[in-house]
Amino acid sequence: MEIARLLHTFGGPLLALFGGIGARSMGTLVTGMGSGVRTVDFAGSPRPCKPYRPDPGRIVSGDPAQTVSVAYQSDDGLFSAGTWTCQPGKWHIEFAQNEFVHILEGVVVVTDGDGLAKTYRAGDAFVSPAGFSGTWDVREPVRKYFTLGGPPG
Template sequence: MEIPRLLYTFGGPAMALLGSLPVLLRPRGAAPPLLDGPLKQNHDFPAAQPRAKSYLPLPSHIVSGNPRQTNTVVFESPDARYAAGIWTCGVGAFRIDFEHDEFIHLIAGAVTTTDAAGISRSYRAGDAFVSPRGWSGTWTVTEPVKKHYTWYKAETAAA
């Protein structure tokens, strides 16, 4: 009975030591390069939004008010499946169908989103949320909105 007790008492620490040996015995050398290939650089969001052309949603999508919008794309991936930018919208309500997954961080204003099932959520400056691909509903902008966004468009199956 003494051997099982010793194994139970000292087995855990011994196994932990053996498991850490590859890390402890790793040769010290130069760190591996961060990226192979051409030099990559960050894309900063400008402190002030550059002048952007304004537009309205399709007339059939406007529910009320004057939801005039602007969009400034700060970055887009070479395959056009990922983008980040700055978007603004005036007071009003409009229908929208998200074609991609979008992360939204409100910088200014207030909006209430109401999905197709009638569930409403309100967001104010400082709030962040995700609208998944396929989300469909109404945005009601009660104070002019400015948001930083990133979106990702998954590959779709060939038709």
């Protein structure tokens, strides 16, 4: 019952944050109706990681080698979730979609276009709204869960 109360209390703001994505899925999760839709377990079998680096013109310092493992992508391509890793380095970033981040390991300093810097460590969570631009400075190797939502800009 506690889970249902929490979903009822926080479900509306979360759905508003992600533009209503998953409203039908959330209802299925709460009611347990047999729709054939299953949850996606991040701890399940490992998914292939795609290694990459930011465009060299965006890198400020270090060698921010990165991997991404997409655990889920919606049929319409407007929502995805997965795990991301990055080695120390700093680069300019521009977010085309809303991104929710939960830092699992490491330290990153995110600085916005006005110069306001925030440090995030393991256990921290935040959202970078579509249109955010600034820098990511990975100080210690980072592993995070992410969700991306909304139409690409």
